[in-house]
Amino acid sequence: MVPKGSRIPALSGAITAGVLAIAALAAMFIASALARRREYETAGSIPNPKALARAIIRLSRRNRVEKLRFAAPAELGDFVPQISQCHDNASRFCEANPGYTVVGGWIVQSVGASGSSALLIRHSVVSDQAGNLTCVTLAASGQHETAGPFVRHDPKWGGFDSFGPTVSFVEGIGVLES
Numbered sequence: 678m679v680p681k682g683s684r685i686p687a688l689s690g691a692i693t694a695g696v697l698a699i700a701a702l703a704a705m706f707i708a709s710a711l712a713r714r715r716e717y718e719t720a721g722s723i724p725n726p727k728a729l730a731r732a733i734i735r736l737s738r739r740n741r742v743e744k745l746r747f748a749a750p751a752e753l754g755d756f757v758p759q760i761s762q763c764h765d766n767a768s769r770f771c772e773a774n775p776g777y778t779v780v781g782g783w784i785v786q787s788v789g790a791s792g793s794s795a796l797l798i799r800h801s802v803v804s805d806q807a808g809n810l811t812c813v814t815l816a817a818s819g820q821h822e823t824a825g826p827f828v829r830h831d832p833k834w835g836g837f838d839s840f841g842p843t844v845s846f847v848e849g850i851g852v853l854e855s
Contacts, residue, residue: 729834730795730846737788742826745802745812753813763814767801770813777803780810781837782829797844799837802827
């Protein structure tokens with residue numbers, strides 16, 4: 678029995694309210710995490726351009742991007758890259774140069790100051806055995822001077838080949854693939 682005038686019932690009520698508030702915050706956090714997880718999950722090779730754009734914006738803001746090295750014509754030997762054919766160029770280069778592999782990813786052409794927009798260009802480069810990335814296409818076209826940083830494609834964003842050549846994203850408006 679609680680003595681008359683005791684603060685225990687009031688304290689008990691405050692503790693209960695605090696526990697309920699913490700439980701509500703935890704539920705909101707879990708719901709938010711599950712929503713983000715669903716956003717990143719895709720079925721098979723179905724692309725999720727909104728998840729892709731948001732992930733790349735976050736990586737760019739955290740400076741988790743890679744700088745591409747552009748092959749000088751002398752480095753390419755007899756290999757002649759075709760302008761605007763980066764995926765084919767990377768594959769042909771790797772066939773002719775054992776030890777190199779094709780790496781698909783995204784050139785981050787621009788990210789809005791607020792991080793709510795992005796222009797991403799689907800691009801393929803080659804990687805040597807040490808993991809160094811080299812573009813065998815853009816230097817031949819003269820476009821290398823305007824290329825932004827590079828983010829390797831993560832399969833959780835959807836199949837790389839299922840995206841269009843560019844993804845434009847503006848928060849609140851949506852995604853435009855071309």
